Amino acid sequence: MRPLQMVDTKTQYLKIKDKVDKAVIGVMESAQFIGGKVVNDFADHLAQYHESKHVITCANGTDALQIAMMALGLKPGDEVITPSFTYIATVEVAALLGIKPIFVDVDKHSFCIDPTEIEKSITPNTKAIVPVHLYGHASDMEAIMSIAQRHNLFVIEDNAQGIGNDYTFSNGVKKKTGSIGHIGCTSFYPSKNLGAFGDGGAIFTDDDVLAEKLKMIASHGQSKRYYHDVVGCNSRLDAMQAAILDIKLQHLDEYIDARRKAADFYDKAFAGHPKIETPFRGENNNHVFHQYTLIIHDANRNALSEYLTEKGIPSMIYYPVPAHRQKMFDAFGGSEFQLPVTDWLTERVISLPIHTELDEEQQTFIADAVIEFFK
Ligand SMILES: *Cc1c(COP(=O)(O)O)cnc(C)c1O
16 A cells, blocks of 8 residues: 555645646746746736636745735734634734734634624624634635625634635525635645745735735835835745646646545545544535544544554644634634634544545555544
8 A cells, every 4th residue: 555644745846746747847947936927927818717817926825825815905903803723824924914803703614603692792893804714625705795885894804725616606696705705815835736846825806906006015015116015025935946837737627626536435434434524515515625634433533543653644733722722813813702613623523645646555555544433
């Protein structure tokens, strides 16, 4: 059996090695390392894939979120509503800008922000909602957009784990997650569904004015070279990463299919098990399975993790400490938030290896070991 990994980017690379190597050498020969045609082409292709009017590339997903909050003019004292059950970057950038994160609980099944909890947390200082499409499952965007509209709030989607997810509204309209809110943000961190060979990120919007602001802020606040209108930052996707991503983008749908197939396999293997709850898949979205995350009932989740490690099977707890309980947020009153579902899930979730290169032998071995643990 091939060795087990949470994610196998090497095997994935070897299948497209010729194209990727050629593209990277092309960038080296062009000596156009920053900006230029390769980066612009990738941004155009990504905008087409996403059916988004504008794509602004940047250095990573964390920067994408920060630039989004800056472009919307969020400032110290403002509040943003976000889940606590997420990767820290979503909320860290708010804190960095002096914006107060208002943590809201998640839905027990989708792992995403619970819209019914959002409205209770809105105050006169609330400026934006930041839903996270966690593990690749879409947040309830229809409900979130309607709340945002009613209260005149911005929506910034954290689509770092959800790229490629097709969301269907009740009227049948389909949109990619990340192009539903006012701004969408994504990451090309190597293990993400569209992963670079280093860092990268992108910002999506359909708004022409916002697009200009986002571009300016990502580039030292300049609209024209050496004329700096606002305080910005320096956040660029380099040409080598863009060249690689442009090739991988052509395979993204196929990568998503492979992840969904792997998820189907696990689902079947665990079906009906009284202690294993397999991932929920809302009908209104096409789960892209950035992670395959189980909820373990009436058993010691950490003991399962250790048992798997002993058998050479990697697993991960995403995330062992929810954002509101991180020391970082002590100063923001993090631990004062009551988030029972978040706490409940934090003690019960476990993510199994899922990626594009899993084979049946590997998955059988993993599923058998999980089931064996409960015997
Ligand atoms: C990966 C990730 C980010 C940050 O992306 P980086 O490129 O690592 O900065 C933000 N939010 C979520 C939910 C993520 O998974």
